[in-house]
Amino acid sequence: MTEKLRVSDRRLKFAVFLVALAVYLAVGYWLQVRHGFILGDALSRVSAAQSALFSRDPHLAAIGFIFTPLTAMVQIPAVLLSPLWPEMTERAFSGTIMSAVFMAGGVVQILGMGTDRGLPRGYVLAITALFAFNPMIVFYGSNGMSxxxxxxxxxxxxxxxxxxxxxxxxxxxxxxxxxxxxxxxxxxxxxxxxxxxxxxxxxxxxxxxxxxxxxxxxxxxxxxxxxxxxxxxxxxxxxxxxxxxxxxxxxxxxQYGNAAILAQSGQPTETFTAGMTFALVCITFLAPTLAPLALCCGIRRYGRPNWSVLLVPLFVYGAALAFQTFSYATGSTFPFLRFYIVAIPLSACLAMLAVPDGVLIPATRRGRYAPPQPDPGQEPRRRSVVYPLVAALFAVAVPVTAWAMGQPRYAPQEYALGAVLAPDPDDVSVRKATEHSIAASFGTERQIARYLEGLNLPESSVITDTVYGFAVTAASSQPETFVVPSDSDFVALLNDPENNGVEYLLAVPPTGRGISDALNVRYPTLYETGADIATLELEIPNDGDSQPTWRLYRVNEPMAPR
Known part of the structure; x- marks a missing residue:
């Protein structure tokens, strides 16, 4: 590849990165900042990054060990700006920045799979665009998830x-x-x-x-x-x-991990066969033409020196799909369409490999075991019909995936997008009500944060667990007000709130995930009676789907010594 072509290739990748980044940032702003459509895991990671910086006991380990750390750690620079723009944490826009940058980088990698092989630029851009603007890719490139x-x-x-x-x-x-x-x-x-x-x-x-x-x-x-x-x-x-x-x-x-959440949710466990079927359906929704694309690759690569390149995406992407399929079939994870999202880049990669190679990018240091290469430029233009055919196969995924995202059985985290994309105020069905409650995610928690801020409380005044409380702390401009499990003295203050300056306990029902809430573990009757240490001050019904009705208890004054 000449220096001129290298410069042109770099410029193309940079331009594609900027376009994709702008789209994902805009979608994330529209969904999360303008409409408050925030997924819980995304906000939880924002809260973890906030705790590492602004909690009453800031330290890096406050990020926690339930999730792996990278998605929260890379948000720290953006979270630093939250005092200037609260939506960075309150509306999880720092998560949007994280996912937008990474997904735009993923788009460039898909582009590179084509440019590395010297494929026609129009074809490479078509496959890249179909990948970049697949609705699942757009959604997860903008919502702060992993x-x-x-x-x-x-x-x-x-x-x-x-x-x-x-x-x-x-x-x-x-x-x-x-x-x-x-x-x-x-x-x-x-x-x-x-x-x-x-x-x-x-x-x-x-x-x-x-x-x-x-x-x-x-x-x-x-x-x-x-x-x-x-x-x-x-x-x-x-x-x-x-x-x-x-x-x-x-x-x-x-007690906060997947196994505990599944046990607390009380969801019936599917049989192994039913779980495998569910996973296969999800993969089919995301990559409906995966098998034909793989067949095209096999026909294209069979008997040629570079046939083994086909094994790479099948092994690497396929391992992630196999892991998720087995995990769900054995009852250790959730029925979420997003867990199979790598089927989309797998299909995009196969689309790049299912057509004739052009002039391959030269190696920095060609190894001694490299297979012999065919003469460059002999085959690529012979069968130009292959390019639109393969592109059409890959394009089928876009409408199929868009439809699948509206199926609550397979896409419980995506189908509520309908309440934002196509609102219908006259629809009073149960499904539409559920959609709206999901779309209005964490609005109640933001109101609680505002209420507590208005009390002008000193540091360490409110104890809450982050099982549900992460949404309150993330929305607060005074996170040092809260005592949370990552604080080194959390247990000491929880055991004796009356004599440690704690003024309020923020409680959730001891049902479902609330069973693992540290306040309920320490005081089993707190939510119902105050457990003789606190008095009910406020009950806050929740307008979010599957979110708890909160109770704010005022801690009783310590008893005077006799």
Whole structure:
């Protein structure tokens, strides 16, 4: 690739990044700041970043160990601006910035999969646009959830591993394993399956290629290069969690983790077969033409030197889909369409591989085991009909996914978008009422925050758990008012609020997830009676879907010593 082409390629990627970033930021602002449509996990991560900076006991460990840390940590610079613009935390716009930057980066990685292969620019831009403006990609590129960084890191890894398959350049393994895979695990637990799958694929490929050299040693080195950093992230995060909380895998063992939430929700567990069927339906909704695209890739690659590039997306993206499918089928995760979102970049990648290659980007350091390459420029223009056919196959996903997002059985977190996108004030159906209650997410918690601010309370005046209370603390301009579980003296103040200057207890019902609320664990009768330590001052009905009716208790005055 000449220097002129390199400059043109960089400019194209930068322009695509800026366009995608602008779209995702605009959508996030419209949904979250203008309409208050905020997903709980996104706001929870914002609250965690806020606690690390502005709580009464600010420290980095306040981010917590239920979620992996990267999505909250990268929001810290934006959260620093919340005193100037409260919507950064109150409306979770810092989360929007995080997901928009990462998803725009993911779009560039999909673009790069085509430009690396020298495909026609019009085709590459078409596939990239279909990916970037898929409704699921737009939504999760703008709402502050972890899907955007996960897609970015996985797509980065897949792109570099594809090129490694072609030119055996060790730089690709360093980027894919040393950076992308390691950071992917700090984004989502799913990545552990991808790290293992990538290591298996790279190790097996090197073992088969490296002859008559010492096969096992070379295969082991390449495996460590691509999977070692991800394994180190796995061990390091578990060790940090164990040292600080006493639990190595809090997501799975803590009272706040997935297993506990599933038990507290009382949802019936599906059979293994039903769970597998659910996952397959979700994947089909997100990538309805996945099988035809894979078939086109197989036909295109069969018998050619670069046939093994097809294995990379199938192994890496496929591992994430397999992990989520098995997790749901065994009853350890939730029935959410978003958990299968990597089916979309998988389809986009297959669309880039299902057409003839052009002139491949030159390797920085071509390895000795690189397979022979075909003469450049011989085949790409012969069958131009392939390009619109494959693009049309990939385009089918856009309307199908848009329809699927409106199905509450499979998309309980997305279908309420209808209340924002197509409001109908005359519709009084139960479903429409539910949609509106979800769309008005955390409005009650913002009102509670405003009410408490109006009391001009001193620091450490209100005890609340973050099971539900994260939405209140995130909305408050005075987060130091609250005593929360990440504070080092939380237990001491909870055990004796009367003699520690605590004025209020913010309580939720001891049902569902409220069972794990620390106030209910310590004082089982608090919500109903005040547990003889507090008096009911205010009850706040909630207008959000599946959100609790709050009760604000005033702590009784300490008894005078006799």
């Amino acid at each position: 899907e955007a960084p996960f897609i970015f890191f996985m797509s980065w890894a897949v792109r570099r591993l594809i090129m490694w398959m072609v030119d055996d350049d060790v730089h690709h393994l360093v980027a894919a394993g040393g950076i992308a895979m390691g950071l992917a695990y700090l984004t989502r637990y799913d990545a552990v399956a991808c790290v293992a799958a990538a290591g298996l694929l790279v190790g097996a490929t090197t073992y088969l290629r490296a002859k008559p050299e010492p096969r096992f040693r070379r295969a082991l080195l390449d495996t460590l290069l691509v999977s070692g950093p991800g394994f180190a992230a796995f061990v390091g995060w578990a060790a940090a969690s164990w040292l600080i909380t006493g639990e190595a895998f809090a997501q799975f063992t803590s």
